[in-house]
Amino acid sequence: MEVGQNKETVGIGAAAAPKVAQRIFEAQSFAVDGVSGATVTSNAVKTAACEALAKAGVDLKAWNKKPVQKAALAEKTLTTDVLILGGGGAGMISAINASEQGAKVLLLEKMEFLGGASSICAGGMLIEGSKLQKDLGVVDDTPEKFVADMLRNGKNLNNKKMLEVYARNVGPTVDWLVGKGIKLVTKDGVQSRAEYQVPRLLNLQGGCPGYAQTLRELLAKTPTEVLLGTRAKELIVENGAVTGVKAEGNGTLYTVKAKSVILATGGYGANRDMLGGSLKKTLYYGPVSSTGDGHKMA
Numbered sequence: 001m002e003v004g005q006n007k008e009t010v011g012i013g014a015a016a017a018p019k020v021a022q023r024i025f026e027a028q029s030f031a032v033d034g035v036s037g038a039t040v041t042s043n044a045v046k047t048a049a050c051e052a053l054a055k056a057g058v059d060l061k062a063w064n065k066k067p068v069q070k071a072a073l074a075e076k077t078l079t080t081d082v083l084i085l086g087g088g089g090a091g092m093i094s095a096i097n098a099s100e101q102g103a104k105v106l107l108l109e110k111m112e113f114l115g116g117a118s119s120i121c122a123g124g125m126l127i128e129g130s131k132l133q134k135d136l137g138v139v140d141d142t143p144e145k146f147v148a149d150m151l152r153n154g155k156n157l158n159n160k161k162m163l164e165v166y167a168r169n170v171g172p173t174v175d176w177l178v179g180k181g182i183k184l185v186t187k188d189g190v191q192s193r194a195e196y197q198v199p200r201l202l203n204l205q206g207g208c209p210g211y212a213q214t215l216r217e218l219l220a221k222t223p224t225e226v227l228l229g230t231r232a233k234e235l236i237v238e239n240g241a242v243t244g245v246k247a248e249g250n251g252t253l254y255t256v257k258a259k260s261v262i263l264a265t266g267g268y269g270a271n272r273d274m275l276g277g278s279l280k281k282t283l284y285y286g287p288v289s290s291t292g293d294g295h296k297m298a
C-alpha cells in the first residue's frame, strides 16, 4: 500500500502518512492507531484507504476489526555516552554536535517523527552577537542590549539569568548553524523591530519546516541512534547525579544508562495543568508534544 504524491509538511505529515498506510496493511484493518501529532493526515490516509477498498468492491466490515495487541512489554537495557531526551531543534543539534565530537549518542523521541515545535515555528531567528550580524553591517549589538530589550518587551517577567545565558550564546550558535548549512534570508539585510535597539532579526529560508529538515538530514549523517515513538518516563538518579532514564516505546521498556543526559523535551504549552493564571485560557498554537515531560521528570 503506497501513499501517492502529497503536499504534507516534510518530516511530519509526510513522515506519518506511509506509517499509517503500513499499519493498515499489516493489521488488515482501519482500526489502527494514527500517528500522534499528525492526526489529520492519519485520518486522511484511513479515509483514502477505505474509499479505495470500497471502490474495489471489498467488504469493509472485515476491515474494522481491532488489531491484536501484544501482551507483555519486552525489557531492554542500553548504554551510551550521551543520552538525549527529545528530538526537536535542541535535541537534534545536541546529537549532531556530540556525535561529531566522537561520543556515542542515543536520542529518544516520543513522537514518531523528529522536529517538535522546531519544525512548525515561524522561522524568525535573532542573530545578536553573530559573525553573520557583523558581516551584514550591524556591529553595535551586545548581550546587554539584547537582555535589556527582552526584559522591556517582557514587562520584566522574563527569567533574567536564562536570558543572559541565551544572549551570550545565541551569536556563536547562529554561526554554527550557518556553518552547518542552515540558510537565512539575507537579501534585505538584518531586520529591525520596534522593540530592538539594533537590527537583529533574520528569517530562516524555508521556514521552520526547512530548518528541521536540514537538521534531520545532518543528524542522519551521524552515527546517532534514534528511537522514535519512545517516551522518556523517569530519570535515573544515583548519588545525586542523573545517570540515565526509564523509557517506553514500541512494545519495549528501556533502561538507558549514560555518562551524560541532555534534557531537550521542549515546553509545556500543551499541558493546561502546568500553565498558570490567565495562560490557562490562552489560545495554544504549538505542537501537541509540548506537555512538559522534562520539567516534570526533573
Ligand SMILES: Cc1cc2nc3c(=O)[nH]c(=O)nc-3n(C[C@H](O)[C@H](O)[C@H](O)COP(=O)(O)OP(=O)(O)OC[C@H]3O[C@@H](n4cnc5c(N)ncnc54)[C@H](O)[C@@H]3O)c2cc1C
Residues within 6 Å of the ligand: 085, 086, 087, 088, 089, 090, 091, 108, 109, 110, 111, 114, 115, 116, 117, 118, 119, 120, 121, 122, 123, 124, 125, 126, 230, 231, 232, 233, 264, 265, 266, 267, 285, 286, 287, 289, 290, 291, 293, 294
Ligand atoms: C507556532 C510557533 C511559532 C514560533 N515562532 C518562533 C520564531 O519565529 N522564532 C523563534 O526563535 N522561536 C519561535 N517559536 C519557539 C520555538 O519554536 C521553540 O522555542 C523551539 O522550537 C524549542 O525547541 P526545543 O528543541 O527546545 O523543543 P521542541 O522543538 O518542541 O522539541 C522537543 C522534543 O521533545 C520531544 N519530547 C517531549 N517529551 C518527551 C519525552 N518524554 N520523551 C521523549 N521525547 C519527548 C517532543 O516530542 C519534541 O520532539 C515558535 C513556536 C511556535 C509553537
